C-alpha cells in the first residue's frame with residue numbers, strides 16, 4: 001500500500017483512517033524524493049506489522065521550515081484572543097477524540113489504554129491552560145526617576161521552532177512542545193519518534209479541523225537525520241528536544257547558536273524514611289506507580305528507592321506482594337502496564353537484569369520476558385543493591401527497580417545525589433519538616449512528596465545536570481520560547 005492512508009481496525013472496535021504522510025501546510029504529502037513509505041511500524045504486543053510510514057528527507061524538512069517561516073509572518077501578529085480561540089478549539093477536539101487517540105497510542109506504543117487516556121486528558125488540559133495564558137504574557141516595567149526616564153521589557157516570539165520528541169508519551173509531548181511555542185506566537189516543525197508516531201499523525205487532522213492556518217504546525221516523520229536537519233538549520237531559531245543524553249550530545253555539536261531546551265534521561269531516586277511507616281501501603285502504591293507506570297518507559301521513573309533500615313523488611317514484603325499482583329499484558333485489556341515499545345528496549349531491559357544479577361543484586365521478583373512474541377516484561381525488583389552497581393547508576397527505561405537500604409537520612413541524600421542526572425525525586429515521610437529538609441537538598445528539577453509521577457500544567461517540568469535544561473509546562477516554558485527585549489526610554 002503506497003497511498004497516504006491506511007484503513008485501520010483496532011481491537012477495541014475503532015475503525016478509522018490512519019494518515020501516513022508528512023503534514024506540511026495542513027496537507028498530508030509524500031516526501032519529495034520518495035514514493036513509498038519505508039519505515040515499518042510494529043505492534044509491540046504481538047510484533048505484527050501495523051503499517052509503513054514515510055521517511056522525510058532533508059528537502060522535506062526544508063519545505064516544512066519554509067512553510068513555517070512564511071506562516072510565522074502572520075501568526076506572530078495574531079492577537080492573544082485569536083490564538084486562544086484556536087487552542088481552546090483544539091483542546092475540545094482532543095477531548096472529543098480521547099478514546100480514538102488513546103487507542104491509536106495503545107496500538108502503536110503498547111501502553112495500557114487507561115494510561116493512554118490519562119495522557120490524552122493531560123494533553124487537552126495543557127492546551128486549555130495554554131489557551132488561558134495567551135493574554136497573560138507580561139513584561140516588566142522599570143521606573144527609575146524622572147530624569148532617567150523609564151524602561152520596560154517585552155517578550156517576543158523567536159520564529160520557527162524545531163521540536164523533536166521521544167517515543168514514550170507521543171501525544172503528551174506533542175502538547176508539551178506545541179503549547180508554549182504557539183501561545184507565544186511561534187510556528188513549528190515537529191519530528192515525532194519513529195517508534196511511535198501514528199497518534200501524532202492522526203492528531204494532525206485535528207490541527208487542520210481546529211482551523212490553524214497552514215504552516216503554523218507541521219509534522220515530519222522519519223529517523224535521526226530529520227532531527228539533525230532541523231537542529232542544524234539556521235532558519236530554526238529554537239530547538240526543544242526530548243530524548244537520550246547520547247542524541248542530545250550530537251545535537252549540541254551541530255545546533256549552532258539557537259535557544260535550546262533539553263529534556264533528557266534520569267535515574268530518579270526516592271527516599272523512604274522510617275517516618276513513612278504509618279502508611280506503607282500508600283508508599284508501595286506510589287513506588288509501583290513510580291517505576292511500573294508506562295512499563296517504566298518514563299524519563300522520571302523512580303528507578304532507585306532508598307529505604308531506611310527499620311522499615312526495609314516490611315516495605316519489601318508489601319512491595320513484592322503488590323508487584324506480583326500487577327496485571328501485565330495487551331494494552332487493550334487494560335493492564336497495569338503493557339509491553340515495552342520496541343525490541344531494543346526489551347533487549348536493554350534483559351541485559352540489565354543479567355548485569356544486576358552478576359553484580360550481586362538480589363532478584364526479589366520478576367526478571368523475565370512474558371511470552372515469546374511481543375515485548376512484555378515482568379515487573380522486576382532487585383534488593384540489597386549498592387550505589388556502585390550499574391543497575392543503580394544507569395538509566396534502564398524499563399520496569400526494573402533497585403532497592404537500597406540506608407541507616408541515616410544524610411547518607412540517603414548523599415547517595416540519591418550521587419548521579420550525573422537530576423530530573424526528579426521522591427520523598428516519603430509523614431514528617432513535614434523532614435520532607436522539606438530532604439526536598440531542599442535533592443538535586444532534581446521536580447521533587448514529589450508522598451506522591452509520584454504527578455504532573456500539572458501550571459508546574460514546570462525539567463531537569464538539572466545531565467537531565468537537561470529549560471522547562472516544559474507552566475509559565476517557565478513560555479520564557480524558553482521567547483526572546484526578551486528591553487526598551488529604555490529617555491523622553
Ligand code: NAD
Pocket residue numbers: 164165166167168191192193194222223224225226227228231242243244245246247248250251262263264265266298299300395397423463467468
Ligand atoms: P532518542 O534520543 O533515541 O530519540 C529521540 C528523538 O531524537 C527521536 O525522534 C529520534 O529520531 C531523534 N534523533 C535521533 N538522532 C538524532 C540526531 N542526530 N539529531 C536530532 N534528532 C535525532 O531517545 P528515545 O529512545 O526516543 O527516548 C528515550 C530517552 O528519552 C530516554 O533517555 C529518556 O529518559 C528520555 N526522555 C526524557 C524525557 C524528559 O522529559 N526529560 C521524557 C521522555 C524521555
